[in-house]
Every structure is written in structure tokens, then in C-alpha cells.
Amino acid sequence: MSAEFIKLYQENPQEDKIEHVARVLKDGGLVIYPTDTIYGLGCDIFNTKALEKIRRLKGIRGKSLNLSFICYDLSHISEYAKVDTPTFKLMKKALPGPFTFLLRASSKVPKILHANKKTIGIRVPDNNIPRSIVKALGNPIITTSVYNDNVHDYSTDPEVIFEEFELLVDIIIDGGYGSVVPSTIVDCTEYEPQIVREGLGDLGEYL
Numbered sequence: 001m002s003a004e005f006i007k008l009y010q011e012n013p014q015e016d017k018i019e020h021v022a023r024v025l026k027d028g029g030l031v032i033y034p035t036d037t038i039y040g041l042g043c044d045i046f047n048t049k050a051l052e053k054i055r056r057l058k059g060i061r062g063k064s065l066n067l068s069f070i071c072y073d074l075s076h077i078s079e080y081a082k083v084d085t086p087t088f089k090l091m092k093k094a095l096p097g098p099f100t101f102l103l104r105a106s107s108k109v110p111k112i113l114h115a116n117k118k119t120i121g122i123r124v125p126d127n128n129i130p131r132s133i134v135k136a137l138g139n140p141i142i143t144t145s146v147y148n149d150n151v152h153d154y155s156t157d158p159e160v161i162f163e164e165f166e167l168l169v170d171i172i173i174d175g176g177y178g179s180v181v182p183s184t185i186v187d188c189t190e191y192e193p194q195i196v197r198e199g200l201g202d203l204g205e206y207l
Contacts, residue, residue: 003167003172004170004172005174006021007174010128018133021136021171021173022133022137025047026047029050030042030168031171032169033173034129034130034173034178035130036200037179037181038146038156039146039161041057041146042130042142044137045141048114051113051114054142058144067121068143069140070123070141070143071134072134072135074088074124076140081120081122091122094206096126099203100185100186101121101186102189102196103189105117113142123183146165155178156180158173158174158178179200184202185199
């Protein structure tokens with residue numbers, strides 16, 4: 001069955017469409033959506049079957065599971081990660097924004113991911129579409145990129161994304177052209193934050 005292709009505008013995403021996407025996620029569906037960087041592929045963090053679909057789609061085997069959570073805001077961050085006060089203050093200044101913060105995982109995360117993960121990536125993108133979906137769902141979504149090193153259009157043009165993934169996912173959201181630059185990854189598991197990958201976000205603005 002072909003994926004639904006849904007047009008949404010980040011300035012004011014339609015509530016009925018957002019709620020429909022949330023229901024599909026709750027039922028174990030996979031959704032491709034825009035962020036403030038490249039397009040993402042996600043599922044409900046509590047749906048094991050959906051997580052296995054993402055593993056297969058991304059070719060992830062064993063415990064090499066480097067996925068992040070998209071959250072609506074930082075209000076429930078302590079459920080999934082251990083955050084000290086300086087790191088929380090930094091995240092509060094930088095988010096929503098084009099950053100992925102690597103944090104020490106809470107005891108809840110290995111049970112969710114069915115893998116012995118000691119760290120977790122947290123994203124709060126500066127885009128109302130994924131944040132509204134998370135809010136409607138009531139919990140974070142697992143996210144990974146649909147970026148392809150060889151065909152950059154996969155991360156920018158939703159119509160090209162649809163052509164490639166229409167038989168692999170349940171919904172593809174057209175939120176306009178995306179960026180080819182991913183988020184900046186910041187490792188906050190040690191005393192000082194360390195940039196693991198330079199991306200769209202400039203952490204120096206918030207230090």
C-alpha cells in the first residue's frame with residue numbers, strides 16, 4: 001500500500017491532520033516528516049514493531065542503534081535522560097533548535113529500545129510540525145534521518161522522498177524543502193560539552 005502524502009505548513013499545521021499522523025504512529029506506523037534540518041523518519045518510542053521496521057529499513061543490526069528522541073520541549077526530559085543543571089540551562093537556551101544533545105540515558109531507555117543504550121540523543125527541532133505531532137501523541141518519537149550521501153535530494157525535496165519511500169512507510173509529510181545540513185551533535189555526557197558533529201547549529205551562541 002502506498003504511503004499517504006500530506007501537506008502541512010509549519011507556521012500553523014492543521015490540527016486534524018496532526019492528530020491523524022499521531023494515530024498512525026500509535027498504531028505502529030512509520031512517518032517521514034520535516035524538521036529544522038534534514039527530513040526525519042520516525043515512530044512511536046513505545047511501539048516495538050515499528051522500531052523493528054526502522055531497524056530493517058535502515059539496515060541496523062544488533063545493538064548498533066544510534067537513534068534520537070524528538071521531544072516537544074524539555075518538560076519530560078528527566079524521564080529519558082540524566083541531566084545536570086549546567087547542561088539543562090544550555091539546552092534550554094539552545095532549544096528548540098538544530099541540535100542533538102547526547103545525554104546519559106535513564107533506566108527507562110534500554111527497556112524502550114530493547115538495547116543496552118547508555119546514552120540517548122535528544123532533539124527539540126525548531127519546527128512546529130514534528131513538535132505538534134509529539135504533543136498530540138503524548139510522548140516522544142524515535143527519529144533518524146532519511147539523508148542519503150549519494151542523492152542529496154532525499155533530504156530536501158519531499159516529492160523525491162515520496163518516490164523513494166512510498167512503499168516503505170505509512171505517511172510522508174510535505175513540509176516544504178528541507179536542508180542538506182544535519183543537526184549539530186553535542187556530547188554532554190562528560191564535564192564539558194563536546195561537539196561530535198558540526199551541523200546547522202552554532203553552539204557558541206549559547207555558551
